[in-house]
Amino acid sequence: MTDYLLEARNLTMRFGGVVAVRDVSLSLREGELHCLIGPNGAGKSTFFRMLSGQYRPTSGEVLFRGQSINGQSSAKIARAGMGIKTQVPSVFNAMTVRENVMLAAVRALPPNLARRRCDEVMKRIGISHLAAEKVGILAHGQRQLVELATVIAPRPALILLDEPAAGMTGEEVEGLGDLLVELARSCSVIVVEHDMSFIRRIARSITVFNQGSVLVEGPADQVLSDQRVRDVYLGREVA
Amino acid sequence: MKTPLVTSGRLGAVAMILAAAWALFIVPSGGDMTLILSGSIYCAFGILALSLALIWGFGGILSFGQTAFFGIGGYAYAVLALNIGNTTTAALLAILVAAAMAAAIGYFMFWGRLGDVYLGVITLVLSLILYRFINQTSGSEWKIGKAPLGGFNGIPSTPILNDLDGNPLWPEDIYVLCVVALILSYILCRLLLATYFGRVVVALRENELRAELLGYDTRLYKLGVFSIAGGLAGLAGVLFANCVFVSPNMFSLTTSSQLLVWVIVGGLGTLAGPVMACFLLLAFSAWLGTLNAGVWLDPNLVMGLVLTLFVLVLPKGILPLMRSGCDRALAAFRRPAPAAEPGEAMIGEEAR
Incomplete structure (x- = not known):
């Protein structure tokens, strides 16, 4: 039995000849608030859809509460305790x-x-x-x-949010940040987001995606000050 | 905000109650046999229109196959009544057969996650296959027990429903039965849509992905409402078999397309609208038929023009148009409210 609420093991997703996500693993304990960031086309949303059952991974496995949810419908995954925002x-x-x-x-x-x-x-x-x-x-x-x-x-025991702050006013974004921090006291939250100021406000741990793979992973302060992350966001070649 | 005493919804409900009272108490006592016979057929078709209004207008499932379940209901009733003798049992079983057929077809369509277009094509093909099949059953070898299927001629000896003493019902009784069945079917649909099940069905029409992400097994809800609509179409078939007799035309493309026209003209997303359009267009077709104007006023051609007109000019259909007209008239009659703040006025306008 695993200690993690959610575990993604070596997930890969191919669309024909295109590899959208390559061998990505992620673990989340109960009560964690984790953010997934990365430039457009980095594979965040594809990874998110594999977690929520909208895509079946080409290879790898997703465990929720220790049980494999690979190939299960989104409805079944939602009934198991996962809340999904598209x-x-x-x-x-x-x-x-x-x-x-x-x-x-x-x-x-x-x-x-x-x-x-x-x-x-x-x-x-x-x-x-x-x-x-x-x-x-x-x-x-x-x-x-x-x-x-x-x-x-x-x-839900786990909430997956794909760009929840998109299109919101500054006041709404601020309220949303407070809400997510509060939610993370009673359940686990994974947020996919572009808005870096919002990420800075809520994130405790971050995974950065680039070209379908994990570039950096770790505590928010450490990741956000990483030169490679800045390079990726500025479109520079990563060292 | 306090709801006004007179609203378009309440006026509509009063109009429906008056129409039902007229149909139930005034028409039978008038003794006009043409009205009674055509009224029975109109009510049977009205139930058929309700069945499509329910699944298409509220469930978002466009089925060209309601006539298949209509025909299955009629044929099942005729075959069962001829074999077991008890027409009441035959009628109830026939409705169940139609619902079960809808459930069986629905299972493959919804579990196979077919898209809307394929669903429409499959249901249309089902009707056409049954139409072709029944048409070629004229030989004496095509019998189910004591019931000959009769091919193109159908089963003219379809038994009429019996009363409690076992005597066949009179046309006036069949008429009352058809009106009551239509009223009860309407109430059933209304109640169904007000339940938790009904709200989920409407949610599926609105956004199937969201319903799925909330944990609803969308296939199950679609199958449920599709089977109920199949049962309603079967009931319409049983009543039609008692008004006329069963024939392959029950499965025909003309009947399928007429049904779609009724729902579009009446107002997709309403229940009373398609029934109203069914009555109006059937009466209009019958009137056109009396003109003997040849091909220039062919009822099918005119129905096509009516459909085109509604799709282009009144896409929302008759009932929503009547509602908005009524709302505007009521607003004009009401005392003008004190001048609102500009912001409030805008919110009110948007909400409407």
């Missing part, structure tokens, strides 16, 4: 904010508890005033928050 806000546009969050909560909790949880989550995320609004008419940042609420509502 890059583009993925919500039910024709439904109200409350209906969106309620559908997420009621999957995991009995209806009376789900209603309470729904109110609690909307309040914490700051979208209670939008409860009766149709999600389709909301701004991009607000839709991001609604999706985040649907991810959190079922009380």
Whole structure:
């Protein structure tokens, strides 16, 4: 039995002749907040999709709570306790904010508890005033928050967030940072993000992707001051 | 904000109750046999329209195969009634057969993760295969127990449902049965959509990936609603068999396409709209037929024009158009509200 909540072992993903992710391993303990960063096309989102069951790895294995989840559907992985937020806000546009969050909560909790949880989550995320609004008419940042609420509502053990701060206002990003730090006290969080100031604010440990492989991994301060990481972000050849 | 007493939704509900009361109490007492016979057929088709409105408008599943389950329901009823004699049992079993067939076909389609286009093609092909198959069963060897399938002629000896004393129902009774069945089917669909299951079905239409990422096995919900709609189409087939008799035309492409036209014209995403469009367009087709204007007013050609007109000019369909018209009229009648702050006005406008 492994001590880790999530373990990715030597994951490789090929699309025809293109190797999007090459032999990447990652381990995460309960209560950790880990960030995945890297330039565009580095393989972060592909790696994220392998963890969440949207892609089946060409080789390697993903263990969640010690059990292999390779080849399992996203629905089954979500039921096992993984909350997944996609890059583009993925919500039910024709439904109200409350209906969106309620559908997420009621999957995991009995209806009376789900209603309470729904109110609690909307309040914490700051979208209670939008409860009766149709999600389709909301701004991009607000839709991001609604999706985040649907991810959190079922009380997952691990939350995977793909660019959660994209399209948010400065104030919303600040609130999101506080929320993620708070969430990491009760569950584990993996964040894929581009916004370096946001990463600096929340990250404790970071993995940097470059050209489908792990370039650097370690505590946030150490990684962010690494010359190779700067070179990668500036498009320079890595030494 | 307090909801006004008179809304378009409430007016619509009152109109539906009045229409149901007229159909149930006034029409049978009038003794107009043409109205009673055509009303029975319209109600059977109305249930068929509801079945597609449910899966396409709310589940996002475009099925060209509802006529397959409509035909299966009708044929299963005729074959079972001729063999077992008890028409009530035959009717109930026929609905189950149609639902089971929908479940079997749905299993392969949804577990095979077929895309929308392939799903449409497969359901269309299913209807056409059944149409071709039934058409060639005219030989005496094509019998199921005591029931001859009859090929192109269908089964003209389809038994009529019996009353509690075992006597066949009169056309007036069949008419009332058809109206009640339509009302109950509508209520069933409304209740279904209000349940947790129904909300998940609507969520699937909205965003299947999100539903999956929330932990819902989308295949199971799609299969559930597809089977229920198959059962409804089967019920429509049983009633149609009692109004006319079963024939291969129940599976035909004309019936399949008419069904799509009703849903589009009535309003995709509504339940009452497709039923309303079904009644209006059937009555319109029947009226066109009485003009004897030859090919220039061929009902199928006119239906095509009606569809084109609606897709281009009124893509939302009749019911949403009536609702918005009614809302505007009600807003005009209401006392003007005190001038709102510019920001508030904008929020209100967006929310609408």
